[in-house]
Amino acid sequence: MFKKKPQIKNLSPLRSSDRRKLADQIIAEYSVHIPTLEEIDSTAAATAAESQSQSQSQPPPPSNPNQPTPALSSIRTSLVPETCLSARFTTHSGASLTLVSGTVYVGAHPGQEERILWIQYGNGKESRLYPTVYTLWHNPGLTPLLHSQDFVVEKLRTGADLMTPGLVGGPPWPEGAKVGSVVAVAGLERPSVPVWVGTCKIDVSSLGRVQGAKGAAVEGIHWEGDEIWSWSQFGNGGRAGPESIEGWDMTPHAGIEAGMEGLDLEDNEEEDDDEGQNGGVALGDGAANGESNANGHGHGHGPAGAPEAETEQEREPTTAEVDDAFMQAFLYALYDAKKNADPPHHGLDYPIQPSFLISNMIQPHLRVQNQHYTIKKTSWKNTKKFIKHLEKQVLVKSKDRNGGETVILDMDLDDERVRIFTPYRLPKPKVQTSTSTGPGADANNQTPASTGDTSLGQKLALQTVYRASGKLVPDLIPSKTTYYTASQISAFLKKYIENNPSLTDKSSSPRFVKLDPFIANNVLGSNPSAADTRVLAAGEISRDALVKRILEDSHLAIPHWLLLRNEQTYDPDSPDSSLKPKSGPAPQVSIVLEKRSGTKVVTKISGLEVFGINPQVLAPELQKKCAGSASVGQHVGGKPGMMEILVQGDQRDVVEKELSRRGIDKRWITVDDKTKKKKK
Template sequence: MFKKKPQIKNLSPLRSSDRRKLADQIIADYKVHVPTLQEIDPAAVAAEGQASISNPTPALSSVRTSLVPETCLSARFTTHAGPSSTLVSGTVYVGAHPGQEERILWIQYGKDARLYPTVYTLWHNPGIVPLLHTPDFVVEKLRSGADLMTPGLVGGPPWPENAKEGSVIAVAGLEKLSVPIWVGICKIDVSSLGRVQGSKGAAVEGVHWEGDEIWNWSQTGSGGRAPPERIEDWEPAVESVKEGVRELNVDDNDEDDAHEEGGVALEPSDDAVQHGAEANGSNGVHEDAAEPEHEPSTAEVDEAFVKAFIYAIYNAKQDSDPPHYGMDFPLQPSFVVANMIQPHLRFQNQHYTIKKTSWKNTKKFIKHLDKTALVKSKDRNGGETVILDIDFDDEQIRTFTPYKLPKPKTTSTSTNGSAQATHGSGDPSLGQKLTLQTVYRASSKLVPDLIPSKTTFYTSSQISAFLKKYIENNPSLTTGTSSPRFVKLDSFIANNILSSNSSASDTRTLAIGEIARDALLKRILEDSHLCLPHWLLLRNGQTYDADNPDPSLKPKSGPPPHVNIVLEKRTGTKVVTRISGLELFGINPHLLGPELQKKCAGSASVGQLVGGKPGMMEVLVQGDHSDVVEKEVGRRGVDKRWAIVDDKTKKKKK
């Protein structure tokens, strides 16, 4: 919630009575245990009688101080949160635990009177909320503002019995099991869940986490405090999950479809990345391959992937010339899967995917090929592993025997005879013809002497025709000029056009007393005080007629639209590609997302564009796939000039 920095007003101290009420409210809401006198000193109870059991004890004061320190301050705050950047207001409570600097300890916002603890409070008050666990790579996704999905829960069943719908919970990673670093609200009854593998939907909605602006706040501006390595009093809450955690192989899930920026992860396709270059050469026979009668073992899937890779190299040697046989090195992982592995797999079903192999992801698969000396690989682009070279004379390739390949997926043939994949036929933006046209609205300085109306939009050719007509109607402008290309300056040109901008070039022109015709036209079109530019996006042969404008075509002011393709690093080394600005070109992000997922052979998600207008979506793809994105939006009519690539992974020059 606090990805954006909140505006916190002046802090003011809490009165002692208000502090006690606040602490008592927290004790009641979170059912914080306050030790009784019998628990503290049974001998005193025996001496004073049973009536003393329920009397207030010094422990209550200690618990209050631990939750809400005596020097606690409060302040109102406002921030924008959520996919729609909704304005949120509330109160923060700031205090300092012994020996530590002041931090925000509690948050209250909206109409909800409940107070939410920050990680600083949880580190100092173990056990006040249920503690859930998730793999560390999921924690990194949570830090980006995503919700915790049900399949991301580990360590149960059983789950903490207090983790019910609407309750506040804490989340810790597997590296530091006893250190909560994320706070959220249960959206479902987690306590009643069984096994979560295969489940769908969000389990916990995020409120605050280690690394957000609330964690980062301090009066001295020193930034957030790093979490401790372990918290002993939280240890009892994690004993039940340690055994399950030991068996969890986090590395096998490093490419799972996690939810980024609140986006919805796209379901992986069983036949992902079927398209690409035609890789079944003359030696491959497209016949129905017999489906396996049983689910293959991991070793069988491994062998199928290696054989498919070798088959691709074998075909390349048959169809192209040495030394590289038509391959453009380095080979990206997405290219290896989409164009080499998938088209050459003996079986095309849900059992033969990279997740079913012993490597689990393409990076480890390429590393395995490197170990066998079949390829030479290298880690590049933020940890992505590429193939630099292939040993085309390897024994496995020379002795390879082609096998029958399954028939390609059903295709539909277009009028020009080219085959198009059926998955793309449902996207109306595919094959559309787009044209960006600039039109101008004249200012009152040009009306009516040069241009007839200041409410009508004109093209540059129309304005050129108006200027030509003006010159023809005033023969004195062309008499006695140094060249037929020049015109003299009359009072209208000098006062209404050249005087609108007191630049040095205009001053020189006024002194000379004449100006070239093309320079005069350029001067009119490029000065926004004379002609305000607007843009139109014309689809599939549309034209704009200024005399009889189409009501559906409304020129828009400002710079022309463009597709933003941003490359940036996430979680330290991993590179992601973010694509936005698609809607203005008639491209549906929810249709493009699955297509990019298949083309790039990686996970993709679609979510609200951060900082954008409500409804403006953003597609996020794992890895550097700017070339693939440019090609795909190009297929949808977006010219390369309208696609802007911003590579934030490169170091800025000093």
């Protein structure tokens, strides 16, 4: 619903009485349980009952409704903080862009900045309150929690509804997930962290198996990454969710653990997976491989010279073994840096991001590299806790940034454990079983050594090819289904002139050709211009002008484009089936500079995906290079799934430099500076 930025009017504070009414309305609508005295302290309840029995002759003191119990007061404050503000908003929703208006409630939880916590829209009595993810992260169990695969959740972030086959973890399903009820959705990677909010279109609680079912189950309202999530009074973008949240009732979803076992889920937040971006994920491959290896019937993926790696792959390691492998890999990375790079930083660019630590330091130095050796299989479960452990071991110095991210500021390469470290044999890179021509695959079809930014260092080339219209076939060009280069079309024209000597007889110059009925009618007669009229009157045209006339007329030669990666070539005589020309103008990366909140300048970057650049991976790099915040959201006006990076300040030079490192030529970049005053 909030893919496009809503218009939010001035905020105004809520009165205490209105805040209590709002909180009580939420408690009633969402059936929030208020603990009784017995549930809080059974001994205190018994003492109170005994005291009441001893003083039955005395009348009870009058109750004061304005003095709530401590439990009720605490729940009210958690749902609607005391400093809550409200404002009216308008936005456009749905495929028909229906105008929607309502109210947003803004508040700050302890130690955090103000965020939109509740959304209310609708007409009169039909209006209802929807929690944002910030509210759900602080109020576990507020709504029923559904689950879906992580690649499905990424599709939901583009504004799609959750289809029934996308549900995982049941039956049974949460009892509260009935028609019209508000539910939250989490991915399997972080099953206790809601990232999407919607309303049930069907009775999910009564569903059986969902495989093969059709239709939408939940309609999306709000999600982590939309404009409501990104809003803040200081314009510094949204705040990422935690790795896990205690308190969400996971017992109804016993099937989730089984579902996670069946998925080959690596550390996706640190990978640039083209297959995942396109909405396709191989389910169960990792489990299937694991089973075949365990039974002794599968083929080992390791090199022939590393039988010990194959032996390790035959069984699933213990958590302690994975922990030790990660620690040894980290020491190996420090050993390599100290040995192969010069001081003082030994080739390390601080601060080091969590994704860089895993993809460029840990993964390449793991003794065994398979689906069992990931951060999720360690006792730390996520990169932040792993960094904190390294800090306790006095190996690194870290710092927590806004949004919960932890970065490494320094590493101790002179530590005794690094000095006496003994290198071990590393497995060779795995060879892919299928041909890959996408970003990150080299000429030998090998996976990259790291799982970081695979677009770095890629070589790209844009080539234009043409498909001839029926007006030129077969007299000039042999086929209208084949794609030809400009040089081939020029060669066809040269051959046509050679086969018709009358075209060059009595011409004013060897560079000119006389007009025949074919050239006059089929070429110049197609979409004629004033220049064509002059040429027809003269009765001749230069060879170069004739070639240019054919190539620039889309009614004669329909342009298509190809993006060639890493020394790929396109041969029209024997085209590669994996290279399919696409119609329309060649793609470009768009850089837009505009003002926000009066004088603040921001840089927006879009159109990256077609060049194999993952905005989710590039954004943290730009944040580090630009020393400012960078957020990723749906590209306004773009196709669903096309993302846009927003960076604070005029960062066009930094962005162009980073794009150049990823194979983007300056000719493929358009810069639109909207901060300049338009000339009258």
